[in-house]
Amino acid sequence: MLDRGKPAYKIAEEFGVGKTQIQNLRKRKLEVLSDFENNVPGQSKRRRYLTGNEEVNTLTYEWFKDAVNKRINITGPLIQEQALHFAAKQGNSSFKASKGWLESFIKRHDISFGSMSGERGDVKQSTITEWAEKLPTLCADYKPENIFNMDETGLFFRDSGRKTYRLKGDDCAGGKRSKERITVALCSSMTGEKVKPLVIGKSRSPRCFGRMDVKTLPVDYYFNKKAWMNSYIYEEFLKSLNRKMKSQNRNILLFVDNAPSHPQVKLSNIKVQFLPVNTTSVTQPMDQGIIQTVKLKFRKRQLQHMVRGMEQHPAMQGSELLKQITILDAIYWLSNSWSEVETNTIVKCFSKAGFSIDNFACSSIADFDVSEEDCDEDDDVPLAVMQMSLELFGCNFKDLVKIDEEVLTCETQNTNWGAPIENLLSEFMPDKCSFSESLDEGDDSDENENDLSVHIPTYSETCDFVNKLKTFAVNVGNSILMDNIVKFDDELCKVIVNKPKQSQITDFFEKRTL
Structure with a gap:
């Protein structure tokens, strides 16, 4: 209601409060939402004032989470020293990292000190069977509809393959292979409830978005220079999901992998459980056919677009048609593909990973193995699409899903905390980036130069x-x-x-x- 442009006095009349209260809520919207999703008691809340050290605080907290994930023993003086280091790099000589600042920092981020356990850092599951035996206990307090899995995948939205058929003697240089990619995060429950997809691009507002409000897109859109998942976007995703679950009075169990971009986060209505290291190809439900199904449906739409384009412009080459695909096209194709994934497909893929609705006490993940024919891989593919896949890209339609199978979705190397302060702020505080800088990062830098001269119909x-x-x-x-x-x-x-x-x-x- 606060976002819909409704006058403050009308909202005040509707709820029987003063107009000033509504105006203050608008100003403190982010703070109120943060308190809500972190389940802060009303009697303990107090107004938080900006101190001018928000950038130092944010970078220090990101460094703290990274150090915890690396199993580094963190002390109060070490936090203070690192905060002073960030302040010095920023040229902030007034920041002192006092004892009072440290106490506020610890309280603000709900940090507790204690002996380091080896639960996540040192213990490794020896076999998939051990995980299968442990899984029922982890899920015991949750109904199947409250057990979720989230995973990211890379997607070349202007690409379809390296190979192509040609006549003997013809040059096979081909068009320039597009490297435009996005990262997609998909999340669902084991009963088939789907969460709105998350898409990470390279630009704050690609030209193809025009005047569209990003909030009205059928996906949650974020951006950074490499179109990768990072801890900031991951936490924003969790907070959004936590707000949804809190409004529905639900507590859920969310399974994710141990990617560097997935820090430990404390939430009121979501318990995050990490999957065993190096086993996600077997234990992650999304990897058992759900992501593959979405990608095949996406490629089907992409190729249908190509077929239509070649009929409309017979003289154009395949690479030229691919280049005309925008990230906005990809977002809507992806959203529609995700909505078409059947509940039965999701249930079977969870079962294949060991999550059985009928029986959590499974002795082995293999007990719930399903054949590939059971998964929805979109058999209703038009003949023209299959021919386009073979003739233009040199592979069967279902092989198109392998194009971006190994694409990285997050930084696999350690964060370089010695990097220039501007680089760190752009990674962990993207809202601090200027609008012009985000465009220079260039989601649509290689789109058609004629985009801006296209006739807009009356x-x-x-x-x-x-x-x-x-x-x-x-x-x-x-x-x-x-x-x-x-x-x-x-x-x-x-x-x-x-x-x-x-x-x-x-x-x-x-x-x-x-």
């Missing part, structure tokens, strides 16, 4: 297009297509009715003469 032209589409749908006898066109027409009518009326110079004089 309202009248758009209405004519809709009428032509309706005629086309009727002539081909496709009721599904017609239904979607009518829905589009309804939305278009709303846009036209609500469009701002353009002022004229005569309006100014009319007001002056009243």
Whole structure:
């Protein structure tokens, strides 16, 4: 309600409070949300004031989490020393890292000191069987609908393969292989409940987004220079999911892998459980066919786009058509592909990883193995799409899923805490980056140079297009297509009715003469 532009006095009247309270809530929105998702008691909350050391505090906390993950023994003086180091690099000579600052830092981040245990750092599961025996105990206090798994995967959204068929003697230089990629995080429960996909690109606001509000996209969109998952984005994902679960009065168990970008996070309604190291190819449900299914559905849409493009522009080469695909196209293709994954597919993939709805007390993950035929891999693939895959990219349709199978989704090397302060801030505090800097990072740096000169249809032209589409749908006898066109027409009518009326110079004089 606070984000919808509703006047403060109307909200105040609706809830029977003062207008000033609503205005203060708007100013302190992030703080209030943080208290809510961390389950801070109302009586213990107090207004937190900005001190001017927020960047030092953030970098120190990120360094602390990285040190804990490396099993480094952390003391209070060591935290103070590192904070002073960051302040010096930033040129902040007024920061003292006093004892009072340390106490506030520890309280703010809910840090507790004690003896270091070896539960996560040193203990290694010797076999998958041991994990299978342990799994029922971990899940004992949770219903199947409250057991989730999240995993990331890389996706080349303008790429489809290296090989291509050619005539003997022809040059096989081909087009420049696109390296545009995004990182996608998918999360679902073992009963098939899907969480909104998370997409990480390279630019804050790619040109193809136009005037679209990122918050209205069918995915949660983030960005950084390498389009990788990092601890900041991971924590934002968890906080968002935690708010959702808290609003539903649910407590869930979330399984994730031990990636460097997955720090330990304390949440009110989510318990995070790490999978055994180097076993995720067997123990991670998303890796048992869910991600593969989504990618095949995505590639199907990509190739259908190519087929349509070649019919529309016969003279264009495949690499040129691929280059026209934008990250906005990829986001909507991905969202629709994720929504099409059947509940049965998700349930079977969880079972294949040892999560059985019927029986948690399984003796072996192999007891719940399912054949690949049981997984939804989109068998309803048009012949034209399969031919396009073979003729243009030199591989079977289902082999397209292997293109980005080994793509990194996060930094595998240790964070370089000695890097320039600007680099550290851009990684852990992306909101501090200027808008122009984010564009220079270039999600769409190699998109068509003609993008900005594309003719934008008028309202009248758009209405004519809709009428032509309706005629086309009727002539081909496709009721599904017609239904979607009518829905589009309804939305278009709303846009036209609500469009701002353009002022004229005569309006100014009319007001002056009243």
